[in-house]
Amino acid sequence: xxxxxxxxxxxxxxxxxxxxxxxxxxxxxxxxxxxxxxxxxxxxxxxxxxxxxxxxxxxxxxxxxxxxxxxxxxxxxxxxxxxxxxxxxxxxxxxxxxxxxxxxxxxxxxxxxxxxxxxxxxxxxxxxxxxxxxxxxxxxxxxxxxxxxxxxxxxxxxxxxxxxxxxxxxxxxxxxxxxxxxxxxxxxxxxxxxxxxxxxxxxxxxxxxxxxxxxxxxxxxxxxxxxxxxxxxxxxxxxxxxxxxxxxxxxxxxxxxxxxxxxxxxxxxxxxxx
Amino acid sequence: xxxxxxxxxxxxxxxxxxxxxxxxxxxxxxxxxxxxxxxxxxxxxxxxxxxxxxxxxxxxxxxxxxxxxxxxxxxxxxxxxxxxxxxxxxxxxxxxxxxxxxxxxxxxxxxxxxxxxxxxxxxxxxxxxxxxxxxxxxxxxxxxxxxxxxxxxxxxxxxxxxxxxxxxxxxxxxxxxxxxxxxxxxxxxxxxxxxxxxxxxxxxxxxxxxxxxxxxxxxxxxxxxxxxxxxxxxxxxxxxxxxxxxxxxxxxxxxxxxxxxxxxxxxxxxxxxxxxxxxxxxxxxxxxxxxxxxxxxxxxxxxxxxxxxxxxxxxxxxxxxxxxxxxxxxxxxxxxxxxxxxxxxxxxxxxxxxxxxxxxxxxxxxxxxxxxxxxxxxxxxxx
Numbered sequence: 033x034x035x036x037x038x039x040x041x042x043x044x045x046x047x048x049x050x051x052x053x054x055x056x057x058x059x060x061x062x063x064x065x066x067x068x069x070x071x072x073x074x075x076x077x078x079x080x081x082x083x084x085x086x087x088x089x090x091x092x093x094x095x096x097x098x099x100x101x102x103x104x105x106x107x108x109x110x111x112x113x114x115x116x117x118x119x120x121x122x123x124x125x126x127x128x129x130x131x132x133x134x135x136x137x138x139x140x141x142x143x144x145x146x147x148x149x150x151x152x153x154x155x156x157x158x159x160x161x162x163x164x165x166x167x168x169x170x171x172x173x174x175x176x177x178x179x180x181x182x183x184x185x186x187x188x189x190x191x192x193x194x195x196x197x198x199x200x201x202x203x204x205x206x207x208x209x210x211x212x213x214x215x216x217x218x219x220x221x222x223x224x225x226x227x228x229x230x231x232x233x234x235x236x237x238x239x240x241x242x243x244x245x246x247x248x249x250x251x252x253x254x255x256x257x258x259x260x261x262x263x264x265x266x267x268x269x270x271x272x273x274x275x276x277x278x279x280x281x282x283x284x285x286x287x288x289x290x291x292x293x294x295x296x297x298x299x300x301x302x303x304x305x306x
Numbered sequence: 307x308x309x310x311x312x313x314x315x316x317x318x319x320x321x322x323x324x325x326x327x328x329x330x331x332x333x334x335x336x337x338x339x340x341x342x343x344x345x346x347x348x349x350x351x352x353x354x355x356x357x358x359x360x361x362x363x364x365x366x367x368x369x370x371x372x373x374x375x376x377x378x379x380x381x382x383x384x385x386x387x388x389x390x391x392x393x394x395x396x397x398x399x400x401x402x403x404x405x406x407x408x409x410x411x412x413x414x415x416x417x418x419x420x421x422x423x424x425x426x427x428x429x430x431x432x433x434x435x436x437x438x439x440x441x442x443x444x445x446x447x448x449x450x451x452x453x454x455x456x457x458x459x460x461x462x463x464x465x466x467x468x469x470x471x472x473x474x475x476x477x478x479x480x481x482x483x484x485x486x487x488x489x490x491x492x493x494x495x496x497x498x499x500x501x502x503x504x505x506x507x508x509x510x511x512x513x514x515x516x517x518x519x520x521x522x523x524x525x526x527x528x529x530x531x532x533x534x535x536x537x538x539x540x541x542x543x544x545x546x547x548x549x550x551x552x553x554x555x556x557x558x559x560x561x562x563x564x565x566x567x568x569x570x571x572x573x574x575x576x577x578x579x580x581x582x583x584x585x586x587x588x589x590x591x592x593x594x595x596x597x598x599x600x601x602x603x604x605x606x607x608x609x610x611x612x613x614x615x616x617x618x619x620x621x622x623x624x625x626x627x628x629x630x631x632x633x634x635x636x637x638x639x640x641x642x643x644x645x646x647x648x649x650x651x652x653x654x655x656x657x658x659x660x661x662x663x664x665x666x667x668x669x670x671x672x673x674x675x676x677x678x679x680x681x682x683x684x685x686x687x688x689x
Contacts, residue, residue, distance in 0.1 A: 231324055234355035234368065237317045 033086035033184040034143045035077045037110065038133060038164065039070040041094050041101040042154040055272045057154060066101045069149025071108075072222045075229040077147050078109035080182065087111055089140060093121060093133055099245050106240035107232035114140070118249040123262030126155075130163025132260055135253045137168060144184040144197055146219040150175055158221070165219040173212050177225040178202040184216055307598055309605060311377075318374045321354055322381035334386035337511035338657055341503075343467050344389045344511045351382075351393055352422025360397050361404065365416035370404060372546060373608040376553035380604075383557025384564070387661035388511030390554050392425070395463035395512065398547045398669075399426025402472045402488060402539050405546070406531040411490060415470055424469035428547075429459040429517055430540055437674050439474075439540060440483040444519060446475035451526050453477070453489060455519040458501070463668075465515030466500040469493045472543075473517070474536045486536025490528045497522030508660030545619045546611060548626040548669055552604040555626075555633035555665040559597045562633075562640035562658040566590065569644055569655075586643060593636045600629040620682035627675035630665035637662040 043062040051058050066074070077088045090105040092098045093116040102113030116136050124132065137143065146168075148161035158174070165172030178201065185197035197216030202209045204223050232240075250260065258264055282298075284291045311319065329350045337344050351357065359374040361367025368374075375397055382390035400419050403411060403426075418424040435441040444457025455475055459465075471491040478485035491498055501516025531539055567590055570581035580586050607625040611618055637659040641648040648655045666672045 231328065231350065231354055232321060233353060234317060234321055234359065237321060238314070241313065241317075 033080065033084055033145070033182075035080060035086050035088045036137055036140060036143050036146045037070070037073050037077045037088065037090045037105065038146065038148045038161065039074065039090050039092045039101055039105060040067045040149075040152045040154075040160075041065070041092060041098040042067045042152055050272045050274070052273070055269045064097065064100065066104055067149055067152045067154075069151060069153065069222070069224065071149070071229040072224055072226050073147040073149045074105050074108050074110060075227045076179065076222055078230075079227060080145075080179070081109065081111075084182070084184070086144075086184075089114060091116060091133065091136055091140075093117070093124070093129055093136075096247075099247075102245050103240040103243070104232070106243050107236040108230065109233075109236060113243065113245045115245055115247045116253075117247055120250045120257075120261050123265060124260065125265035125267035126157050126159035126163055127266055128260050128264040130160045131167050131264070132253065132255060133160070134164045134167030135255050136248055137164065139248070139253060144216045145182070145199070146170075146217070148219065148221045150221045150223050161219060161221040168219070171214040171218040172220070173201050173203055173214060173218065174221045175204040176201045176220040176222050177204040177209060179220075179226075180211070182216075307601075309601070315371075315373060315377055318356070318359060319377045319381060322356065322378040323384075325350055325354060325356075326381045326385040330382060330389050331385040334389070334511070334657070335654065337386070337388060339510075341505065341510045343513050344392060347389050348392060348422060348425070356393070357396065357422035358420040361400065361416050361420040362412075365412050365420060367416065367420035370612075372549055372611040373605065376549050376604060376608045379550050379553040380557040380560070383554045383661075384561035386511060387554055387558045387658075387665075388509040390557060391463060391509050391512045392467075394547075394550045394554055395427060396422075396425040396468065397550055398543065399428040399464065399468060399470060399472055401546050402428065402530060402543045403470075403490065405542055406488070406535070406539050407490075408527075410527065411530070415490065419470065425464050425467060426470040426472070427462055427464035427468035428543065429462045429465070429471055429473045431461045432458060433460055437671055439537070440486075442474060442476060442486065444473070444475040445479070446477050446487060446489060446524070448477070448526075449523075452523045453487075453526060453529065455489065455491075455497070455522040455524055457519050459517040459519075460501070461504065461514055461668075462517050463512055463514055465513060465517055466493075466503065467513050471517065472530060472539075473519075474540055475519075477533045477536075481534065483537045484534050486540075487533045488530035488536045488539045489524050490530055491522070491524060495522055495524065507663060508657070509664055510660075541619070544669055545622045548622040548675075549604055549608045549611065551665055551669045552600070552607070552625040552629035555629040555662065556597065556600055556604055558658055558662045558665065559593070559600065559629070559633040559636040562637045562655060562662075563590070563593050563597060565655050565658070566593070566640035566643045569647075573645075580643070589639050589643060593639055596632045597636065600625075600632040604629055620679055623670070623675040623678040626665075626669065627672045627679070630662070630672060633662040633665055 041064045043059055044065040049058040080086055081088050088110045089112045090102050090110045091114045092101055096117055099115050151158035162172055180200045182199035200213045203212050284294050329347055356378050358367040360370055363369050379390050379394045403415055419426055432442050446453040446455050473489050473491050474486055476485050477487040497520045499518045501518050504514040570586050571579050573580045604625045607621040641655050641659050644655045647653050
């Protein structure tokens with residue numbers, strides 16, 4: 033089985049600061065980590081590898097320092113890391129990012145399963161995983177909380193369109209879950225209920241230090257220049273801002289009847305004045 | 307402070323730190339309260355390969371490094387010295403096999419120990435034989451291809467939870483200290499059982515039990531080294547393991563200091579944080595400086611051992627004695643900074659004081675360490 037895990041390096045904070053002039057995230061001075069949701073994707077890939085045997089590859093698109101995230105994934109048990117990095121990719125939105133990643137996955141060639149975290153903790157869009165599946169024209173299941181059964185295509189079938197593999201997964205819904213069967217290859221995005229990510233091992237860390245990370249740039253991939261980077265991104269970020277914090281409000285005190293009457297009067301005034 | 311660690315040492319420290327913060331600190335109070343053995347944390351440490359860092363590569367480990375052992379033990383102890391000693395005591399039980407085991411014995415025991423599948427323990431102490439280890443009464447009588455052990459060990463860390471025990475017993479009482487021998491015992495051997503589990507002031511996550519030998523037949527191939535080497539094996543083992551106890555003390559001190567600094571910044575009295583008072587500042591400064599001095603001594607000793615320097619008894623004793631005295635002083639002062647809150651079980655600092663005390667006592671009391679140091683000073687002069 034061949035498994036590809038898509039990971040993103042994000043700043044280690046839930047309170048992302050924004051540069052008001054450029055409308056981009058301020059990353060300086062903030063430690064970078066693997067997107068927490070991607071940790072579950074990595075763990076699931078490593079568990080599948082331990083149960084069934086698989087080659088696992090992590091890919092990440094980002095600046096050169098995203099290599100550290102790939103090394104961390106290797107320390108956790110992933111076999112190989114591929115960095116997709118080029119100045120030409122800068123400013124990519126979710127469409128251009130998923131287009132570029134899909135092209136890299138096509139270049140990898142054979143795969144049974146692509147696993148992504150459900151969303152990134154910085155952008156919170158949850159679009160890149162589904163976007164990759166769209167660009168590759170393969171089935172996708174989002175918010176997977178359990179892989180119930182998986183049967184990859186026999187290894188001698190190299191043609192990814194053979195479609196003989198299948199899996200059954202549980203997809204988390206707001207109330208309850210769906211059970212979905214899909215053919216392989218397919219893409220899933222996973223939620224934190226799927227597993228408990230492990231810590232790295234010392235042997236893994238030593239291997240991560242000594243493993244060469246492959247880096248693919250624009251020229252390594254079959255990409256239409258019009259579809260990458262800022263130019264290839266249909267999303268225009270007009271403005272990013274922190275919503276103004278709400279001020280104190282007004283507290284009414286006294287007997288219930290009295291307070292209720294006062295409240296109704298105030299609301300009436302409010303409606304009239306607006 | 308930069309400790310000039312190698313890349314591998316940095317990794318060990320980083321990994322142990324992660325385990326400490328994510329897996330040990332959240333459960334430290336629970337195990338302190340219940341006195342249950344922390345098997346879930348032991349498994350995490352095993353999965354991280356950290357039981358392999360003091361075991362040779364050819365037997366499944368990642369090479370013998372006392373420095374790595376110290377770094378891991380220190381980091382674990384920052385969060386819980388009780389859990390840390392479960393780990394360090396397995397190293398203590400493993401070291402005599404590494405130092406004196408035959409190739410066959412190493413092949414039999416080290417691979418499982420290096421993966422943390424089994425834990426080890428070292429058994430010297432008896433009710434009547436503490437600092438005076440020559441007073442041990444447990445006997446081993448040769449009978450055909452077996453040694454028959456009779457007697458009792460007590461205060462054995464990991465006792466009952468470890469699978470592999472190195473036990474010191476007298477094979478020839480008439481020879482005194484030279485009549486002691488070391489044996490490798492396995493849990494489950496007929497005639498080998500466990501007595502009561504001690505209730506302790508501190509390091510309560512760790513287990514401390516009696517070992518009872520009643521006509522326990524140990525195959526002769528389980529004799530470690532040769533007959534009569536029991537005390538040499540004990541001394542050489544302690545020389546190598548004492549930096550680990552020192553590292554445990556260092557971790558306790560470091561952990562207590564960190565909590566004290568954090569608390570001093572948060573706690574307001576007289577309309578300002580107590581960290582703004584010189585009285586508190588000077589306490590913190592003294593604590594931090596003493597910790598760095600202890601760390602320098604511990605790391606220097608560990609590096610000497612790893613460099614293969616043979617005569618390390620003096621330095622090893624100094625490291626253990628000094629670091630544990632520092633741990634006790636720092637824990638007392640850290641609790642003082644917490645004031646009344648520090649005395650309460652709801653706050654984590656009182657545990658550091660309870661945990662620190664044992665480091666001045668076990669693996670040779672600090673009075674015995676001073677004897678060792680003085681003895682070497684006098685011997686050196688006589689040369």
